[in-house]
Each structure stands twice: as structure tokens, then as C-alpha cells.
Amino acid sequence: SVPGQDVDESIKAPEGLVWAGNANLPYYFAWAKADGIDSYNVYVDGTLVANVVDGSVNLNESVFTKGSGEYAIGIAAVKGNKTSVITSIKYTYAGSGQPATTKAPEPSTAKPTDVTVAPTAPGQDIDESIQAPEGLVWAGNADLPYYFAWAPVVDVDSYNVYIDGAYVTNVSGNSVNLEKSVFTKGSGEYTVGVAAVKGNKVSNITSVKYTYTGDGAITTTKAPEAQPTAAPTTVAPTAKPTVAPTTAKPTTIPKETTNISFTTDSSIEKPFGLDVSQASVGYVNVVWGRGTIDCYNVYVDGERRRTGISAQALKLPVYTEGTHTIAITTVVGKRESERLEAQIQITGTGEKETEPETCPEELKPQLKENVPLRDDRIAIELNNKTNGKYSDSEIYWCIVGNNANNQLCYMDKDGNMIPASESLNTVEVNGTKYANIYHTLAESDHVYAPTIRSGRMYLSYGKPVYVKFVGSTGYAGPDLNNPGDVNANTLFEFAEFTIEGKHYWGNTTRVDYFCFPMVTRLIGGSLYGGYDNVVGDVGTRDEIFNAFKNEVPNEYKSLVRDDRIIAPCKSTFNVGKINGNYFDNYINEFWNKYANEDLRFSSESGRFVGRVVGNQMRFTREGDSTVYYVDKPNTQEVLEGKGAFDRGNGVEKAIEAQLCAAFNRGVATEPENWYTPSKYYKNSVSNFYAGFFHEHSVLGKAYGFCYDDVNDQSTLLQYDKADALVIDLKW
Structure with a gap:
């Protein structure tokens, strides 16, 4: 600091310092200007060279006293006779006005502006x-x-x-x-x-x-479906499961261990980047930036709604119509910063949040007493709950996915990520060799997982799921569309997930079929109550099969086979099959209705107005003059979110996800019910396959079709401080 100015660490250091120059301003640097700051000191290699009042400075090349080479450009906020610590970046002065390199204070993918x-x-x-x-x-x-x-x-x-x-x-x-x-x-x-x-x-x-650096393909919130993998060129699944963690949607309320009272401490850095918007009728989207202390309280109209959570996107209900104040504070122990506030006008009211409904204790998968939890890895624990139908030596698991370097691997029983190679194809079945990458529960009923991206875990009874590696970048897995597939008669389920350190997000799925019941529990701890959520199937295998036969409409009874209950489009609802036109009349009813009136809805992507014109719907978004187009779908496109419901740009795909979900749930012509789960599957034309699994699942959550994550109805489990994923394998 300069003489007479001491460092005061309670003054927030500048954020977002970057070289922001161009050919005309070669030594121009900028940063985010903060409230309550008098000015900024500018340093080159620790020496004060300027003081400015704005969030930018245009330096003279004379400050680069060593000539060409690397310099540290630093900025400190000044308040009274105190300064913050210095935020700095490395800058290479090349004598030409164009930096050879700039090094950001923290690694990111953002380059100079x-x-x-x-x-x-x-x-x-x-x-x-x-x-x-x-x-x-x-x-x-x-x-x-x-x-x-x-x-x-x-x-x-x-x-x-x-x-x-x-x-x-x-x-x-x-x-x-x-x-x-x-x-x-x-x-x-x-x-x-x-x-x-x-x-x-x-x-x-x-x-x-x-x-x-996402999944290498056009990205949507569409859940992965099992793809035909008989061809030896099949590549490994690369899409993250279900939903990116940034998608704003209703979240389970973290349970508080106590009703903590917080005191305000102005020395704690305030949050930044608060952004609020209307999500849907009666709901507000809230998002903010992650600071150096990633722990926050969230308030709506003065009421604390979330305690001690990480920076994230939330969708929260409001209980009165009108203007609302959203506030975020940074939390340290039982102290919190001053509030960062924003106001927003919200139309309508949402359903009041209560303590989340909890899974009955008798359904909760239990942690193994002999498996200690670790600070550095998530434990995946598998429990044999088949009631003697299968022994531990008859239950198999294998995990494939990308490691931290995005290299295709399998995970061994010791938690090592072993790179994929055709040399691993050593197990011969019916004249074809498959990879020896599976384990039984008798060998290991748990594993401590390292970082694994786009992971898939196959779980099977009686024999393993056979997977064949293709080179080092792909694999061929089960293909139930091929009756001759080596896995066609194997009883198996799978889960999809990504693990980054202690951050887990993943799901089980009914998008393709049901084979046997599983219940999955994700557990994580924190000072503010932690996370303990359960999803999965309720009932024995026989009970679920019998209930499906007795409860679904006649069209859906045809989905039952001896080994599985098959998803509609994988069976009698496909093109040319007996139920291949199942949704057509409902689609026509919707099309006729909105040829004569506007369709209005709000989602995390904005507020939309749509009208049918011919075989297309044309949508506009509030604040956006662009016209977005959605084609008229058919039955298969409704059921599988493909074709008309999987084309266009990102905004169009976001609209298609909402429409696809509404059709499957039988509320397409009732937009007022799109986000009210109690109204789903009441129409005589609905995806009753999906509806059945919601009815027979823990807390009504299931992944019955590809866009079942819309309005948070899926089996997604997500927590950034997870300790264990526990799965009960049942019969």
C-alpha cells in the first residue's frame, strides 16, 4: 500500500480484473466497480502507479520500466485511509501494445475482453x-x-x-x-x-x-436414453445425466439442524451478481455468483428460505402477488454479511413451501457400518435386498465413464479409473469377446469413487452386463431393440451420474423400461443440516408388475413382458404398431385450440406467447423480438421428445421441453396446470406408463419420459458435499 494507507481485509478486493484493451487502448485494464469504495490504487510489480475512481485504467507504456517481459498488474480498493488486498494478473508487455499473454488470478475459460x-x-x-x-x-x-x-x-x-x-x-x-x-x-x-x-x-x-466443454453435442435438458449399441462403433455416453446443475427449478429444502439465529457482520464480504426473474406464475428464479466464501442464506420478503447453501440457481415460490424483495447474505458460522437485495414484480402466487416430505424409514437404504465415510471421495454402497432370490455372488456391477482428463475408463473395485482398451476384451461369450470390467457384490459391495463424468453403472442379476470396448474412445453396451443382443435376456438396470470430487448429480431412469426395483439414497452433511434424499421404486417386483397390469388403461397393458415393462415407444406405441397414433387426436385438439387463441406460459427460459400457424407454432419471448418455431409433433415425437420436439435453437428446444412434458402429463391444453403435479395424468390421453411409475415411487419422483425433469419431477439427486450414494437392489 502507499504511505498512510494500511491494508484492511474487511474491504472487498476488486473482482474480475482483466486486460480489456485493443489496438487503440493497448494498456487498458478493467474490473467490476464496487459500491462504497472511494477509489482504486493501481500497481505495477507492487509499485503504485495511479489512483482512479472508475473500474478501469488506461496505463502509459512508461510504467513498464523493465522493457519487454512479464509484469504483475494489481488493483486495490481504497476506502478512507485503508485499502483492500491487491487483486492482480500477470501481463506480458511485448512493446507493441498487444500482450503476449495475460494470466487471470484464477483459472477460467474466459479470455481477455x-x-x-x-x-x-x-x-x-x-x-x-x-x-x-x-x-x-x-x-x-x-x-x-x-x-x-x-x-x-x-x-x-x-x-x-x-x-x-x-x-x-x-x-x-x-x-x-x-x-x-x-x-x-x-x-x-x-x-x-x-x-x-x-x-x-x-x-x-x-x-x-x-x-x-460440455457433452460434445448440442445440449438440452433432455434425459439420456439408452441407444442401440450393437454396432461396434457405438461410443460411450457423453451427456451429463438429466439436468445441468444450473437449471433453475424447485429444489428440496435443506433440513436445518436447529433454527439458527444469525447476527450481521459487516466485515464479511457481501454476495455479488444477484439476478432475479419470474420463473412461472407465482415463482421467482434467483441466481448469484460464487464468492470466496461459498456459503449463503437466501431470503424472500424477509423470510429465510435457504440456510448455508452453495451458490446455485433456485426457483422459489412467492406467497402474495406484487413486488417482492429477494436478499442473499454470505454466511460464516452463525454470522452473515449485510444483505444484497433485488426487487421484482411477480404475477400470481406459488404453493407454500413446507418441510419436505420424507421417505419412510423402512424404505431408506442404510449405510454400511463397515464402510467409513471419507473427506475426499463419495462412497457408492450396494445393498442386496433381494430376500434370498440372488446371492452376493450373483449380483454384478460395472461402471464406465470419463475420468478427470475426459478419457473413457472403467472403474475397478478399488476406485481406480482404468483407461478403455480393446485389450480388456478377454471374456468370450457366443464367439464374441467382451471387456472383463465387472465385479460381484461378493467381491466388493462398495467403492470410493473418484471424479467420473458421464458415468453409467450397470447393475444385473444372475450374470453380468457384457460391454465391449471399441478402441480407447467407445464401447458397445446393451441393445434391447436387438433380440439377438448378448444382454437381451439379462435382468439389469442402470444409473447415470457425474461425480466431481464430492459433488454428485445423477439419476436412475424408467425412460426405456422397468426390470427390477431399486431405491437410491444420497447423503451429505454440513453445519446447516446437510442432504438426505431418497428416490426409487415402491413395492416388490411382483407387486409392481401386478399393479401395472391392473391399474393402467388397456392400451398400456401390452407393455408388460415376462422380464420387463417396456416404455411405450419401444413397444406397441411405435410407428405402425397398434397404438402408434395414440396421441394424434390430442395433438389435433391442442393444435385447433391454439390456432384460435394464444398459448401463454412462463419457464426458466422466459415468458412466452405462442400461436399455431399451419403446421407450426410461432412463439415470442418477453423482451425478445425473435420468433421461435416449433413443428407439429406426432405420437412418437411426444413420447420420446424427438423430431419436432428435438430440433431448432436452444430457445426452441427449451419451449419443446415444456410442450413435451405437458403432452405426456395430459395437461397440454391446460397451461394453468403445467406446473401443478396433482393435475398430471388425469386426462384420458396421457403417458400412463410414466404416470404409473410416479404413482409407485418414493415421494412421487420418477424418470418416466425424457423431459420428466421439467418442473422437478425426476429422480435427479444432486449435492455438492455428498458423502455416500447407497442403493438397495430389490426383488
Whole structure:
């Protein structure tokens, strides 16, 4: 610090420091300007070179006194006669005005910003007198991987956000939590841009380069389906299970160990990047940035709704119509920071949150007493609950997925990720060799899992699921569409998941079939109550089979086989089959209704208005003049979320997910019931296969069709401090 200025660690250090220059401003640096700060000191290699009041500085090349080479550029916030600690980046002065390298204070995929001119939203012309946003950075984390923030611009109305020059959304605050569906090219580099909006004019666009490293394909919230894998070129599943953790939807209320009272401590850093929006009628989306202390309380109208949670996206109900105050505080022990607040107008009221319904104790999978929990890994524990039908030596498991380096592997019983190789194909069955990668419960009934991405765990009775590696990057697994498949007569289930350290998200699924019952429990602890959620099937295998035969309409009884209950489109509801036109009349009823009136709904992607024109629906989104198109689906496209319900850009796919869910649940023509589970599967035309498994599951959660995650009805389990995943394998 400079003479007379002491470091005060309660002053928040600047965030988002980046080189923000260009050919005309080669030594220009910017950061997020904070409230309550008098000015900023600027340092080069620890030496004070300037003091500025704004969140940027344009240095003179004379400060680079060593000539060409690497320098540390530092910024400290000044308040009175105190300064914060210094935030710094490494900058290589090349003598030409263009840095050879810039090194961010924390690793990220965001590259230095550059002000450019790019296409704007229709009807908005560029006005270069409007200040372009500064300090645009990727500000995300594991829970908010697509979160960007920038310094607020004075006297502007809002901000447009662009991906590769195409408009994707408009926000009022100086941050945005994007959906992964905007990265329409799949994995690779994108330009994320922000422009300030004032009236019907916009500034130039400030942009950063961002590398999206998702699943390598166009991303949606669509659940993975088992794909035919008989061909030897089948590749390993690469999509994360079910839902990216950033998707805002109702979340289970963390249980509090006590009704903790918090005291306000102004020395604790306040949260940043709070962004609120209407999610649906009576619900608000809340998202904020992850700070150095990743522990927060969340308040709605003064009532604490979440305690001690990590930064994430939430969907919360409001209990009165009108203007609401959302507040976030940073938590340390039983102290919390001053509140970061935002206000929003919400139409309608939501269902009141209560203590979450809990799974009956007799259904809960139990932790093994001989398996200690670890601080560094999640324990996967498997319990034989087949009541003597199968011994531990007759129950098999195998796990395949990508390791921390995104290399296809299998997990051995000691928790090692072994790279895939055709040399592992050593087990011969019917003249074909398969990989020796499975274990029985007798060999090991638990494993401590390392990081594994896009993981799939096969669980089988009587014999293993045979998997064949194809090179080092793919594998051929079960294909139930092929009667001659080696696994066709094997009794097996599977779970899909991703584990990053102690962060787990994953699900079991009924998207393709039911074979035998499983109950899954995810457990994690924390000072504020932790996580303990259970999903799965209720009843024995015989009870579930008999109930299905007795309870579903006649059309669905045909789905029952001796070994499995098959999903509709895998059986008699497919093209040319007896029930192949099952949804057609309902689709026509919907199409006729909305040819004559508007369809209105709100989701985490925005507020939409749609109208049928011919064989398409045309949608507009509030604050967005773009027209989005959805084609008329058929029965198979409704049931499997494909074709008309799996095409177009990211916004169109988000609309299609809502429509697909509404049709399957029998509420398509009743948008007021789209987000009310008690109204689902009441219509005479519905996906009663999915409805049955919701009716016969723990707390009504099931994955009965590909978009069953819409409105949080799926079996997704997710927690960032998980200790154990416990699965009861039943009969």
C-alpha cells in the first residue's frame, strides 16, 4: 500500500480484473466497480502507479520500466485511509501494445475482453455514445458453469447478451446465468458478448472468448436414453445425466439442524451478481455468483428460505402477488454479511413451501457400518435386498465413464479409473469377446469413487452386463431393440451420474423400461443440516408388475413382458404398431385450440406467447423480438421428445421441453396446470406408463419420459458435499 494507507481485509478486493484493451487502448485494464469504495490504487510489480475512481485504467507504456517481459498488474480498493488486498494478473508487455499473454488470478475459460461491433437485436441501432460494458468475465463455478458478470454501466436500461453475435437474452442486472442450450455447436469456443441498452439504442458489444466443454453435442435438458449399441462403433455416453446443475427449478429444502439465529457482520464480504426473474406464475428464479466464501442464506420478503447453501440457481415460490424483495447474505458460522437485495414484480402466487416430505424409514437404504465415510471421495454402497432370490455372488456391477482428463475408463473395485482398451476384451461369450470390467457384490459391495463424468453403472442379476470396448474412445453396451443382443435376456438396470470430487448429480431412469426395483439414497452433511434424499421404486417386483397390469388403461397393458415393462415407444406405441397414433387426436385438439387463441406460459427460459400457424407454432419471448418455431409433433415425437420436439435453437428446444412434458402429463391444453403435479395424468390421453411409475415411487419422483425433469419431477439427486450414494437392489 502507499504511505498512510494500511491494508484492511474487511474491504472487498476488486473482482474480475482483466486486460480489456485493443489496438487503440493497448494498456487498458478493467474490473467490476464496487459500491462504497472511494477509489482504486493501481500497481505495477507492487509499485503504485495511479489512483482512479472508475473500474478501469488506461496505463502509459512508461510504467513498464523493465522493457519487454512479464509484469504483475494489481488493483486495490481504497476506502478512507485503508485499502483492500491487491487483486492482480500477470501481463506480458511485448512493446507493441498487444500482450503476449495475460494470466487471470484464477483459472477460467474466459479470455481477455475486446470491444467489437456485432449484430444487435432487431430494432436496436448502435449508438457509440453509450458506454460499452467493462470488465466482462466468466464468474462461474461448478454449480453455475455458464455465469458471466461485468461492471454496471451508469444510466442504461438493461443489457443484451449475445452468443457468437446472435442475441440470446436481455437482463436488467450486470450478470447473466446462461443455459447450456445456447451453446448450439456443442463443445468448442464461443464469443459471449454484452451490450448496454438505452431506449432503442445499444452500445458496442464487449465480448470474451469462452470454451464450452460440455457433452460434445448440442445440449438440452433432455434425459439420456439408452441407444442401440450393437454396432461396434457405438461410443460411450457423453451427456451429463438429466439436468445441468444450473437449471433453475424447485429444489428440496435443506433440513436445518436447529433454527439458527444469525447476527450481521459487516466485515464479511457481501454476495455479488444477484439476478432475479419470474420463473412461472407465482415463482421467482434467483441466481448469484460464487464468492470466496461459498456459503449463503437466501431470503424472500424477509423470510429465510435457504440456510448455508452453495451458490446455485433456485426457483422459489412467492406467497402474495406484487413486488417482492429477494436478499442473499454470505454466511460464516452463525454470522452473515449485510444483505444484497433485488426487487421484482411477480404475477400470481406459488404453493407454500413446507418441510419436505420424507421417505419412510423402512424404505431408506442404510449405510454400511463397515464402510467409513471419507473427506475426499463419495462412497457408492450396494445393498442386496433381494430376500434370498440372488446371492452376493450373483449380483454384478460395472461402471464406465470419463475420468478427470475426459478419457473413457472403467472403474475397478478399488476406485481406480482404468483407461478403455480393446485389450480388456478377454471374456468370450457366443464367439464374441467382451471387456472383463465387472465385479460381484461378493467381491466388493462398495467403492470410493473418484471424479467420473458421464458415468453409467450397470447393475444385473444372475450374470453380468457384457460391454465391449471399441478402441480407447467407445464401447458397445446393451441393445434391447436387438433380440439377438448378448444382454437381451439379462435382468439389469442402470444409473447415470457425474461425480466431481464430492459433488454428485445423477439419476436412475424408467425412460426405456422397468426390470427390477431399486431405491437410491444420497447423503451429505454440513453445519446447516446437510442432504438426505431418497428416490426409487415402491413395492416388490411382483407387486409392481401386478399393479401395472391392473391399474393402467388397456392400451398400456401390452407393455408388460415376462422380464420387463417396456416404455411405450419401444413397444406397441411405435410407428405402425397398434397404438402408434395414440396421441394424434390430442395433438389435433391442442393444435385447433391454439390456432384460435394464444398459448401463454412462463419457464426458466422466459415468458412466452405462442400461436399455431399451419403446421407450426410461432412463439415470442418477453423482451425478445425473435420468433421461435416449433413443428407439429406426432405420437412418437411426444413420447420420446424427438423430431419436432428435438430440433431448432436452444430457445426452441427449451419451449419443446415444456410442450413435451405437458403432452405426456395430459395437461397440454391446460397451461394453468403445467406446473401443478396433482393435475398430471388425469386426462384420458396421457403417458400412463410414466404416470404409473410416479404413482409407485418414493415421494412421487420418477424418470418416466425424457423431459420428466421439467418442473422437478425426476429422480435427479444432486449435492455438492455428498458423502455416500447407497442403493438397495430389490426383488
